[in-house]
Amino acid sequence: MDVELIAPNGVKWTQPLGLFIDNEFVGSTGGKTITAVCPTSEEKICSVHAATAEDVDKAVKAARTAFKSPSWKKHGAKERGVLLNKLADLAEKNAEVLASLETWNNGKPYSLARYGDVGVSIDVLRYYAGWADKIHGQFIDCGPDKIAYTIKSPLGVVGQIIPWNFNNASVAVKLGPAIACGNTVVLKASEMCPLTALYWAKFVKEAGFPPGVINIINGYGPEAGAALASHLDVDKISFTGSTRTGKEILKLASLNMKNVTLETGGKSPAIIFEDADLDNAALWTNIGIMTNSGQVCSATSRILVHESIHDKFLEKFKAQGEKISVIGDPFEQTTTHGPQVSKVQYERVLSYLDSGKSEGAKLFMGGKAVPQGGKGFYVEPTVFTDVKSHMKIFREEIFGPCVVVVPFKTEEEALEIANDTNYGLNSAVFTSNIARAHRIAAGIDAGNVYINSVNNMDIRVPFGGTKQSGIGSELGEPCLATYTYNKSVFVNLAI
Numbered sequence: 001m002d003v004e005l006i007a008p009n010g011v012k013w014t015q016p017l018g019l020f021i022d023n024e025f026v027g028s029t030g031g032k033t034i035t036a037v038c039p040t041s042e043e044k045i046c047s048v049h050a051a052t053a054e055d056v057d058k059a060v061k062a063a064r065t066a067f068k069s070p071s072w073k074k075h076g077a078k079e080r081g082v083l084l085n086k087l088a089d090l091a092e093k094n095a096e097v098l099a100s101l102e103t104w105n106n107g108k109p110y111s112l113a114r115y116g117d118v119g120v121s122i123d124v125l126r127y128y129a130g131w132a133d134k135i136h137g138q139f140i141d142c143g144p145d146k147i148a149y150t151i152k153s154p155l156g157v158v159g160q161i162i163p164w165n166f167n168n169a170s171v172a173v174k175l176g177p178a179i180a181c182g183n184t185v186v187l188k189a190s191e192m193c194p195l196t197a198l199y200w201a202k203f204v205k206e207a208g209f210p211p212g213v214i215n216i217i218n219g220y221g222p223e224a225g226a227a228l229a230s231h232l233d234v235d236k237i238s239f240t241g242s243t244r245t246g247k248e249i250l251k252l253a254s255l256n257m258k259n260v261t262l263e264t265g266g267k268s269p270a271i272i273f274e275d276a277d278l279d280n281a282a283l284w285t286n287i288g289i290m291t292n293s294g295q296v297c298s299a300t301s302r303i304l305v306h307e308s309i310h311d312k313f314l315e316k317f318k319a320q321g322e323k324i325s326v327i328g329d330p331f332e333q334t335t336t337h338g339p340q341v342s343k344v345q346y347e348r349v350l351s352y353l354d355s356g357k358s359e360g361a362k363l364f365m366g367g368k369a370v371p372q373g374g375k376g377f378y379v380e381p382t383v384f385t386d387v388k389s390h391m392k393i394f395r396e397e398i399f400g401p402c403v404v405v406v407p408f409k410t411e412e413e414a415l416e417i418a419n420d421t422n423y424g425l426n427s428a429v430f431t432s433n434i435a436r437a438h439r440i441a442a443g444i445d446a447g448n449v450y451i452n453s454v455n456n457m458d459i460r461v462p463f464g465g466t467k468q469s470g471i472g473s474e475l476g477e478p479c480l481a482t483y484t485y486n487k488s489v490f491v492n493l494a495i
Contacts, residue, residue: 040338321381
């Protein structure tokens with residue numbers, strides 16, 4: 001059920017290929033497999049088992065048995081925190097393998113995988129480990145004849161579906177709060193990058209989690225994902241991915257009115273005023289759209305620039321981009337811009353570039369595929385100008401290294417353009433006028449607003465969106481509330 005793998009950077013490990021159910025790696029019942037492909041070389045890495053609906057049912061039953069078992073109930077809040085810290089310790093010990101896996105199967109630069117992905121996963125697990133014994137209810141004074149108190153009770157079996165763009169961080173962001181609150185979990189990895197989550201499964205048993213508490217499976221969305229979202233014995237579904245899939249998840253979850261958290265797509269604006277520090281704005285907006293080759297849900301893919309500085313900003317953006325976007329082998333230390341994750345995603349991004357050109361937008365820079373040595377799903381950083389609000393590149397999430405730059409005249413117009421979208425996940429404003437900064441922050445329809453930076457997030461702060469960017473939030477203390485329900489207990493003293 002295992003295979004020896006050696007990444008292009010020489011890191012070697014034993015990779016599990018089966019589904020992790022009830023603390024054991026098992027084969028899929030249908031014999032289906034998923035082929036993991038390296039987007040840099042377009043070569044096969046290996047194949048792993050793909051869960052069927054029957055496998056999902058087995059995992060859910062294991063999670064339900066574990067949730068009801070005395071073994072898990074004896075793991076109080078303090079013990080759950082200890083287990084999460086052990087999971088973090090194992091991730092830190094195996095950080096080189098986790099980062100190598102992510103770079104090999106996903107294509108992101110190794111430095112981003114090691115410090116921006118694995119590093120975040122370790123921090124998140126330790127953060128929620130610290131919260132585990134601080135989740136409690138309230139005492140309410142109801143007068144001399146009655147008292148009441150509340151208990152924060154775990155929901156039960158939680159289904160979690162993670163995206164392919166930040167696998168290590170996503171595993172931790174999902175597992176951390178769910179386990180801290182006392183739930184059991186079935187986590188499904190993305191078929192695009194199936195290897196990383198399965199390697200995390202090795203840590204679960206080693207850390208000492210009882211059987212069935214954490215189950216990790218691979219599978220295709222229409223089969224395994226749908227089976228998990230619709231399963232009548234799953235109490236909550238937490239999904240991160242596209243808005244289109246999120247809508248389907250919401251429909252399936254309605255079968256038994258599951259608690260739902262959705263973190264979906266975005267078409268986020270960055271507004272740059274005439275009094276902004278343009279060098280700072282050019283740096284952060286490059287980071288905001290080009291990080292991970294544009295494959296970030298919170299990417300600021302619409303840059304709105306005051307007309308008086310429009311041309312000057314474009315030149316600074318281009319110059320800054322040429323410094324920080326270095327295309328190449330993601331295992332090379334100098335590379336900051338890797339390939340798109342798959343051929344499907346690569347062709348999707350290129351189709352949007354063709355759409356921008358055909359609809360009449362002006363190509364300021366980039367705009368084409370740039371295979372390295374004839375191989376790899378690489379797309380160069382791309383900027384469109386003369387973009388109209390009806391164009392697909394203005395309205396739809398591309399999920400690639402493509403940004404539109406749009407001029408505006410007034411603060412009111414900037415807000416109108418910024419909010420002209422079905423999404424509401426992320427945003428940014430660049431100005432030296434602090435009053436204006438806070439006005440814009442209050443006026444933008446988005447779950448997150450950055451002032452004079454982009455995606456400068458913190459795991460202690462909730463992250464989520466509005467409109468079609470999702471329901472609920474992740475990270476921070478508020479996330480814990482999405483994994484519990486309030487149980488109110490009333491005591492009659494007048495007897």
